[in-house]
Amino acid sequence: MVEPVIIAEDMGKIYTTITVINRADQIRAEDGIIAPEQIRSLTLENVLVDTGATTLCLVPEVISRLGLQLLKEVDVATAKGIGKARIFRDATLIIAGREGTFECLELPGGQNNLSKIWVKTPSFYDGFS
Template identity: 60%
Template sequence: MAFRTPQEIALDAMGKILISLTVTNRLDQGLAERGLLAPAAVRSVAIDNVLVDTGATTLCLPADVIKTLGLTVLREVPIATATGISTARIFQDAKLSIGDREGTFECLELLAG
């Protein structure tokens, strides 16, 4: 039997956290609230079985979800991945709704693959 560190044992005991959430284009929602956009035209995406990273500090969304929502680019940031240093885009005005809680966040575009 191989020796396991306390961290490895804790990871086995933790399990995955999966949730359902809705992401809405907050700019669309604001325009609808002002009567400048039909409420039915507000872009929103419901996503099931979302894996929650309890240590994450940034909301990350797949590029196709960002495109569907029509979010606008805020800036580009350097990122380090297993394949090296590159850049990623940060988008603004993503309203996240989980149960009865909501907040508006910037989000990082997930790279394909």
């Protein structure tokens, strides 16, 4: 069943339900290394979608629970100046019946909202109209 996308009364705020899966776990299960029920995943409700964002962002708690692997650290420009951010790999995202695997940026300081979850790739948009 495709989860509905909820458009908030506040202009420009869109909330939906997403499922995030550890893709590396999926591969290990496909290879018979772990049982399918050992694949780590989380379904999150009322997630704020930033339709202008270009990167999937997750809070540290979600990254930890999924067991995502660190890919690299990058420099980021924030209101406080230049800082470091961590990029993790192999996060499969399911939203509105569409699925894609992405890198994700760790949101600093355990922010409560999961926000800014979009990755603008043509293949992810195929089928939306």
